[in-house]
Amino acid sequence: MAVNLAPPAALTPIAGVKWSTVGAAIKSAERDDIAVCWLAENTITAGVFTKNAFAAAPVTVARRHLTAVAPRALLINSGNANAGTGIAGEQDALTLCDQIAVARGFEQAEILPFSTGVIGQALPMTRMAPALSVLCDNDTDAGWLAAARAIMTTDTVPKGTSRRVDLGGGRYCDITGITKGSGMICPNMATMLAFIATDATIAEPDLHQALVMANQASFNSITVDGDTSTNDAAMLSATGQGAAIECNEAGWGAFVAALTGLMQELACAIVRDGEGATRFMDIHIAGAADIDEARAVGFTVAQSPLFKTAAFAGDPNWGRILAAVGRAPIDDLAIDGVDIAIGDVAIVAGGQPRPDYVEAEAAAVMASPEFTIRVGLGRGSAETHVFTSDLSYEYVRINAEYRS
Template sequence: MAVGDTHFPAMPVIEGLRLGTAMAGIKKPGRRDLVVVEIPAGARVAGSFTLNAFCAAPVTLAKSNLAACQARGEAPRYLVVNTGNANAGTGEAGLRDARATCAELARLGGVTEEGVLPFSTGVIGEPLPMERLLSGLPAALESLDASDAAWRQAGEGILTTDTRPKGASVTLELGDRTVTINGISKGSGMIKPNMATMLAFVATDADIEQTLLDTLLRETVDRSFNCITVDGDTSTNDACMLIATGRGAQVVDDEEVAVFRNGLQRVMTELAQAIVRDGEGATKFVTLQVVDAASREEALDVAFTVAHSPLVKTALYASDANWGRILAAVGRAPLADFDVARVTIDLGDVRLVEHGGRAAGYTEEQGSRVMGQEEITIRIALGRGEEGATVWTTDLSHDYVSINADYRS
C-alpha cells in the first residue's frame, strides 16, 4: 500500500560514478539485495548518521572510515549496501563482519579497507550471512554501470518493506554549464529520522569544497529527512551520504551555491516525502504546517507531537473528523506560556479551532470531506512569533500492525 502514483525518474549519468547490484540471497533468494557504488578518485563525500545509541556496526565503521579518508584528504572509493539484515545489535561480531565486508571489497577493488563504507538494513539482532554476502561482491562489481538502469536497480537493491524504489533527480544551469543531482532512498517503517532517513545516497557531478559539502548536507537534511515521521521510531541504521564527483561545474560563489542548494533541497525533499508516501500501511499523506511560532524548534515540537499521536493517526486512517484529537495533541506539546486563545487550526480549507474552541462556522460535513482525501494538510498557527516548520507523516492503519507483526517471518 502506498499513497500517490510516484514514478522512479530518469537518472542522467553522474560522470565518474558507477553502481552495481547482485542477488546474494541474504534473506530471500531471487531479489537484488547487495549494492556497490564506485566513487572516483578526487571526489568528496559527506555523511549524516543516526543518533540512536545502539547504532549498527556498519554505521560505526562507515563513520570511522569516512573520518580516516577525510583526514588524509581523500574520498572513500566504494559504498557497499546490503538489505535483509541490519547487522545491528550484534556486538563485536557485527563489527568483525562489517570489517570483513570492507576488506573483501577493498581487495577486489584494489583500494584500502578504509576506502570502503558499509551500510546495512533489515532485521536487527541477527548475524550477517557472511558467506553469501561476500560471494555476491564479485557479481556486484561486474555489473558496475553509470546508466539510468543501474540507478533503478540500485534503488530496488536497498529496499526492505518498501513497496517501490524511490528516486529523485534535477539538472541545474550554472552559467554555461550544467550540474546533475541524483538520489535514491529507502524507508517505510521505523521512520523518525534523527539525522537522515533509513538510507539515502545522493550524488552530483558538481565540484564542491568539502566544508561547503558538509554544510549543504546538514542544511538540506534538516529540512527534509529530519522532517518526516511514519511511526516515531529512529532506526539503528540511518545514514544519508552526499557524493560530489568533481567532474562538473564548480560551485563557488554565492549565486552558484544558492542555485545548487535549492536543487539539492528539492532532491532531498522528494526522497524524504517518497518515504512517507510509502510508509508501512499508509493510506494518507499528511502535511503538518506550524506557523507563527516563537522559534523553528517549538514549531517542530508542535508538529511532531501531532504527527506522533496514535489517536490523530488512527482518526486520519478512519477519515474521522475528530478534530478534538488534533486540539489535544497541540495542547500537550512542550511549550511554555501557551495561550490557547491565540491558536487557530485548519484542516485543509476548513477552520477547525479558534478562540480556544471549535470555530463558529465549522460543520462535521466540512471536516469529513477533507478527512476523506488521500492528501491532507493540517495548518496550526500558534500566535507566538514569526517562525514555522513543516513535517510530513502518515495515518496509522491495520496494515501497519500486520506488516510489523509478520516482519521476521
C-alpha cells in the same frame, strides 16, 4: 499501496558514479539485495548518521572510515541490519570492506558499509562473500534505479529522483538520489538510508553544510511511526566531474534549494510508502516563536497515534489535534492564540471553536489520500512542515509478520 507514489521512470546518471548490484539471498532469493556505488577518484563525500545509541556496526565503521580518507565505494545490503551484533558484527562489516578493497585495489577505509533490515541477526557471510566476488568482477553500470530496488526492505516501490541545477553563467550541475524506508521512520539525523550524488565540484566543508541544511527540511522532517532506526544514514557525494561552486557564489543558493527539494521529495516518498499508509499528511505549523518550537508542535501532532488512526478512518476528530497541540513541549502556550484547520476548513480560531465549522466539509478533506493540517500558534513568525502518514491495520500486520 503507496500514497500517490510511483517508481521513477528514469534517473539521471551522474558522471563519476557507477552502480553494481547482485543477489545474495540475504532474506529472499527473489531479487538483488547488495548494491555498491563506485565513486571516481577525488570524489568528496559528506554524511549524516543516526544518533541512536545502539548504532549498527556498519554505521560505526562508516563514520570512522569517512573521517580517514575519501571514499571510493559505498557498500549497501538490505535484508539484514547488522545491528545489535556487537564486535562480531563490526568485524563482518570490515571483512566485506576488505573484500572489495582487495578486489579493486582500494584501502579498507575507502569502503563505507551500510545495512538495512532485521536487527539482531548476523550477516549471512557465507552467501554475501561469493556474491560480492561476482559483483566486483562485473564492471557494467547497473544504474541508479537498479540500486534503488536492491536496497528496499518493506518498501513497495523504489524511490529516486533527479534535478538539473542552473548555477548561472551558462553553468549547470546534475543531482540524483535514491532512498529506502517505509517503517521505523523518525528523524534524528536522517531517516533510514539515502544516497545522493552530484557531478559538481564542491569542497567538503561546503558539501557537508549543504547536506545538513537540506537534511533538516527533508529527512529530519518526516515520521511514520516515531521509531528512530539504528542504521540511519544519508550520504552526499560530489564527483568533481562538472562545474565548480562555492558557498559564497551566487549559484550556491540555487544548488542548496535544488538539493533540499530533491531530498524533501525523497523523504516524502518514504512517508507516502509508509508501512500500511493510506494517507499522506503535511502538518504545517506557523506563528511559532522559533523553529524548534514549531518542530516540537509539528512532531507532537504527527506522532500522535490517536490522530493518525483518526486519519486512517477519515474521521475529522479535531479534538485529537487540539489535544496534541496542547501537550506539545513548549512553555506557556496561550491557547487564545491558537488556530486549527483541516485543509482550508477552519475549526478553531483564537483558541475557540468556530461557530461556522461544518464537520462534513472537514470529513471531505480527510477522505482525500493527502491533505494538510494547519496550526497557528500566534507566538511569532517561525514556521515549519512535518510530513507523516496514517496508522492502519496493515501497519500492525506488516510489523507483526516482519520476521516470519
